[in-house]
Amino acid sequence: MKENMIITEKQRPLWQRVIAALFFTAAIALLIYTFYNANFSDKNLINIGHNLKSVIYVMGIGIGFSFHKSIYIDLDTSKFRSTVEIGPIKLGQWKVINNYEYVSVFHQPLSDGDKIYEVNLWYNKNQHWELYEKYDYNEALVIAFELSERLNIDLLDATTPNNYKWVNKTATKNNKTLVYLD
Incomplete structure (x- = not known):
């Protein structure tokens, strides 16, 4: 049985992780504020849409400061997986080579x-x-x-x-x- 292999980037510096945490917190706070004060009338739906767009932008900045890349290699089954990781979330698909x-x-x-x-x-x-x-x-x-x-x-x-x-x-x-x- 061959040993599996993981190739990963170094963890982001502490200052980048702190900035990412601040942006994620701001995004969650804005999302809570938007739905707490939401009045689902036609006039207010535009404001809700603008706030949700802002949440997406703020989350994107947080992701930019927190993601890193990894490669997972399963030598027994010849599977490779390139992932982008944000905290515990790993995005990527296995590929057989x-x-x-x-x-x-x-x-x-x-x-x-x-x-x-x-x-x-x-x-x-x-x-x-x-x-x-x-x-x-x-x-x-x-x-x-x-x-x-x-x-x-x-x-x-x-x-x-x-x-x-x-x-x-x-x-x-x-x-x-x-x-x-x-």
Whole structure:
């Protein structure tokens, strides 16, 4: 029996969680105020609609300050699930992936000159699933390495354009530094 795997972002900083809590509290207070003072006449329905729209906006800001992403991998059944989590609520669907080929790490340039590193799982010849994005190359590489080890597949470092290199995982583990195949 293989062990399952969870890849998750770090918890949001305390100040972001406090701001999110304030926005969620404000949204609930506005919702209670709206229905407590509701007079369901035709004239007042427009005001109720505006207040409900405000509740949605305030909740959206709270969600923006509180969500994080996770990947759940069930290696026994080859199921993968990418989720967006807001507190105990997890949104995402399971996807069955068979015929793993390799894991790759590559970068995408951003408009401000920075790079974001992506970890992809390639399967069925030319299909891939975007597992993870990180601003730090080393974090992305650790995630890709661990996944390739668990799935017993190869790892491709595609961070240098037109100079893709396969990682020698055995030598990398032994030397504790990145070693490529010749």
